Amino acid sequence: xxxxxxxxxxxxxxxxxxxxxxxxxxxxxxxxxxxxxxxxxxxxxxxxxxxxxxxxxxxxxxxxxxxxxxxxxxxxxxxxxxxxxxxxxxxxxxxxxxxxxxxxxxxxxxxxxxxxxxxxxxxxxxxxxxxxxxxxxxxxxxxxxxxxxxxxxxxxxxxxxxxxxxxxxxxxxxxxxxxxxxxxxxxxxxxxxxxxxxxxxxxxxxxxxxxxxxxxxxxxxxxxxxxxxxxxxxxxxxxxxxxxxxxxxxxxxxxxxxxxxxxxxxxxxxxxxxxxxxxxxxxxxxxxxxxxxxxxxxxxxxxxxxxxxxxxxxxxxxxxxxxxxxxxxxxxxxxxxxxxxxxxxxxxxxxxxxxxxxxxxxxxxxxxxxxxxxxxxxxxxxxxxxxxxxxxxxxxxxxxxxxxxxxxxxxxxxxxxxxxxxxxxxxxxxxxxxxxxxxxxxxxxxxxxxxxxxxxxxxxxxxxxxxxxxxxxxxxxxxxxxxxxxxxxxxxxxxxxxxxxxxxxxxxxxxxxxxxxxxxxxxxxxxxxxxxxxxxxxxxxxxxxxxxxxxxxxxxxxxxxxxxxxxxxxxxxxxxxxxxxxxxxxxxxxxxxxxxxxxxxxxxxxxxxxxxxxxxxxxxxxxxxxxxxxxxxxxxxxxxxxxxxxxxxxxxxxxxxxxxxxxxxxxxxxxxxxxxxxxxxxxxxxxxxxxxxxxxxxxxxxxxxxxxxxxxxxxxxxxx
Numbered sequence: 001x002x003x004x005x006x007x008x009x010x011x012x013x014x015x016x017x018x019x020x021x022x023x024x025x026x027x028x029x030x031x032x033x034x035x036x037x038x039x040x041x042x043x044x045x046x047x048x049x050x051x052x053x054x055x056x057x058x059x060x061x062x063x064x065x066x067x068x069x070x071x072x073x074x075x076x077x078x079x080x081x082x083x084x085x086x087x088x089x090x091x092x093x094x095x096x097x098x099x100x101x102x103x104x105x106x107x108x109x110x111x112x113x114x115x116x117x118x119x120x121x122x123x124x125x126x127x128x129x130x131x132x133x134x135x136x137x138x139x140x141x142x143x144x145x146x147x148x149x150x151x152x153x154x155x156x157x158x159x160x161x162x163x164x165x166x167x168x169x170x171x172x173x174x175x176x177x178x179x180x181x182x183x184x185x186x187x188x189x190x191x192x193x194x195x196x197x198x199x200x201x202x203x204x205x206x207x208x209x210x211x212x213x214x215x216x217x218x219x220x221x222x223x224x225x226x227x228x229x230x231x232x233x234x235x236x237x238x239x240x241x242x243x244x245x246x247x248x249x250x251x252x253x254x255x256x257x258x259x260x261x262x263x264x265x266x267x268x269x270x271x272x273x274x275x276x277x278x279x280x281x282x283x284x285x286x287x288x289x290x291x292x293x294x295x296x297x298x299x300x301x302x303x304x305x306x307x308x309x310x311x312x313x314x315x316x317x318x319x320x321x322x323x324x325x326x327x328x329x330x331x332x333x334x335x336x337x338x339x340x341x342x343x344x345x346x347x348x349x350x351x352x353x354x355x356x357x358x359x360x361x362x363x364x365x366x367x368x369x370x371x372x373x374x375x376x377x378x379x380x381x382x383x384x385x386x387x388x389x390x391x392x393x394x395x396x397x398x399x400x401x402x403x404x405x406x407x408x409x410x411x412x413x414x415x416x417x418x419x420x421x422x423x424x425x426x427x428x429x430x431x432x433x434x435x436x437x438x439x440x441x442x443x444x445x446x447x448x449x450x451x452x453x454x455x456x457x458x459x460x461x462x463x464x465x466x467x468x469x470x471x472x473x474x475x476x477x478x479x480x481x482x483x484x485x486x487x488x489x490x491x492x493x494x495x496x497x498x499x500x501x502x503x504x505x506x507x508x509x510x511x512x513x514x515x516x517x518x519x520x521x522x523x524x525x526x527x528x529x530x531x532x533x534x535x536x537x538x539x540x541x542x543x544x545x546x547x548x549x550x551x552x553x554x555x556x557x558x559x560x561x562x563x564x565x566x567x568x569x570x571x572x573x574x575x576x577x578x579x580x581x582x583x584x585x586x587x588x589x590x591x592x593x594x595x596x597x598x599x600x601x602x603x604x605x606x607x608x609x610x611x612x613x614x615x616x617x618x619x620x621x622x623x624x625x626x627x628x629x630x631x632x633x634x635x636x637x638x639x640x641x642x643x644x645x646x647x648x649x650x651x652x653x654x655x656x657x658x659x660x661x662x663x664x665x666x667x668x669x670x671x672x673x674x675x676x677x678x679x680x681x682x683x684x685x686x687x688x689x690x691x692x693x694x695x696x697x698x699x700x701x702x703x704x705x706x707x708x709x710x711x712x713x714x715x716x717x718x719x720x
Contacts, residue, residue, distance in 0.1 A: 119156065
């Protein structure tokens with residue numbers, strides 16, 4: 001383990017854990033063909049020693065309009081930034097790394113969390129002026145990472161964000177003609193490929209955090225590989241590709257990219273000690289809480305703790321419990337505890353609390369989902385407590401629902417969590433599971449493309465020009481059943497037609513592909529003019545495209561629900577959301593108004609931004625924006641046009657059965673329809689946790705269903 005042999009000045013003595021001792025000098029990679037040379041990096045194809053350079057080329061003296069050193073920046077701050085860059089493990093290997101990148105069209109770079117690969121490699125390429133013929137594009141699985149890393153790199157390069165360094169994420173972009181380093185979400189680069197399959201504006205594409213294997217990343221592998229092959233035909237227009245991660249199945253990736261070389265940047269910035277539970281823990285929540293308080297009793301003040309748990313309810317519960325226990329008189333002699341939750345749906349102001357510097361004599365404890373694995377670096381973290389679990393969503397073809405269950409993470413995810421403890425200084429990671437349990441974990445997570453609905457993916461692939469999905473070069477091919485069900489769904493929406501064995505976009509499909517949203521929601525927007533309610537539909541889709549707009553504080557859920565009751569619509573959740581959005585827009589002090597009504601101000605503002613972008617797409621597609629004002633029947637009929645496969649019928653006995661897949665389902669307790677018994681309910685999604693729940697529901701009429709898809713519902717024999 002890189003650096004794991006160096007202990008902290010004061011390591012907490014935690015009962016029930018044993019230190020993991022290893023003579024290995026780096027994180028082990030399953031079946032790795034990488035050779036480690038001189039402690040820096042190895043090359044799959046070279047076994048000779050790689051000399052460590054005594055000096056390094058620096059960007060100083062290259063001041064120009066594209067982001068060089070500017071006199072208006074603080075010189076001491078710039079020196080400090082350069083000092084930080086020089087301390088990164090990747091720094092001494094710069095010259096040799098560039099030498100290897102120059103040789104090959106595709107290179108896989110493995111570097112531990114904190115090695116500097118994400119921020120430094122793009123800068124090295126720019127410093128060598130290898131971006132003269134095109135931009136350097138760096139992908140990230142999450143929008144938070146794309147934005148924060150772009151900000152950091154812009155700061156290091158002494159330029160304004162949006163100039164030399166920019167970013168592009170869904171519904172938000174900050175780039176210009178002078179942008180040379182562009183951080184994007186993988187989904188945004190995939191959308192760019194629809195209009196430019198050769199990705200001609202880029203000379204380098206860096207696919208970062210490849211181990212996460214999102215759907216967009218997996219599809220990008222095939223798109224980029226195809227674009228690179230096609231551009232080889234065009235003289236003088238090569239596309240260079242770097243695939244990066246902290247850990248991955250390097251054999252699998254190398255073989256996919258024609259046995260490309262694998263480079264290993266060894267060493268993390270700071271050492272991390274690691275400990276496993278001596279015995280298997282039956283209650284992982286209790287085990288993590290016990291570990292937290294043992295660390296708290298031993299560790300010095302301002303040595304903060306990051307705890308990985310699974311979901312919002314669990315995190316809120318544990319946060320509340322730790323706060324209550326911290327009030328015990330026996331703990332008053334220890335540092336004061338500040339406990340903060342961290343998950344995607346958390347309001348922005350509460351998320352900012354996580355990043356505040358810990359006061360003298362206090363300790364910060366962050367209870368987080370896997371959002372903190374790679375997307376954010378939280379200052380002050382010395383200890384990580386890993387429960388070894390995460391909530392994982394899996395789509396079940398044929399059933400029409402997503403299963404959301406707590407499952408054990410993969411070894412790759414465990415290594416990512418471990419790395420959080422060594423971002424700023426030496427640290428410790430306590431794994432609340434045994435070494436045998438870790439060894440039994442899958443090496444890498446199941447790729448998202450093998451456990452998700454593929455309708456969006458297939459629509460995008462057909463838009464790019466891939467006529468036969470089964471022949472597309474997936475790194476891991478999805479099952480034929482997943483593909484077949486997605487094709488059938490797109491056919492029902494009128495997006496594609498099947499001719500021989502090839503797929504063709506219809507005129508409707510071409511417009512649907514322009515929207516960066518679920519194809520069903522795109523179909524609803526396209527149907528807006530027909531029902532005279534495009535304006536209202538754009539609002540509802542924008543809200544559905546953001547995180548939850550509701551805030552339900554622990555201990556105040558009933559108060560929050562009663563406060564929002566004035567917005568409740570008997571027609572269902574979609575119209576309720578529309579009313580909330582209208583009231584929010586009409587309020588003079590919308591931040592105060594949102595707080596008073598237990599609504600998430602950040603997510604509502606995000607919905608406004610999303611709506612603005614959707615309006616622009618409508619204008620490009622010549623979709624008229626009309627309003628029905630208060631005619632909510634028109635709005636619900638329009639929603640049926642895209643979500644008609646998401647309808648459930650009330651049965652004798654009070655249960656609901658979905659018409660499409662004949663699954664028994666229940667209205668979610670948070671729905672405004674909960675407790676009622678409408679004959680037909682349209683839902684936005686079906687999620688299985690303990691029960692099969694229908695999320696975000698509206699009352700619909702059977703006659704509307706026949707009007708939208710008569711053949712589809714005739715086969716299901718519903719009563720009109």
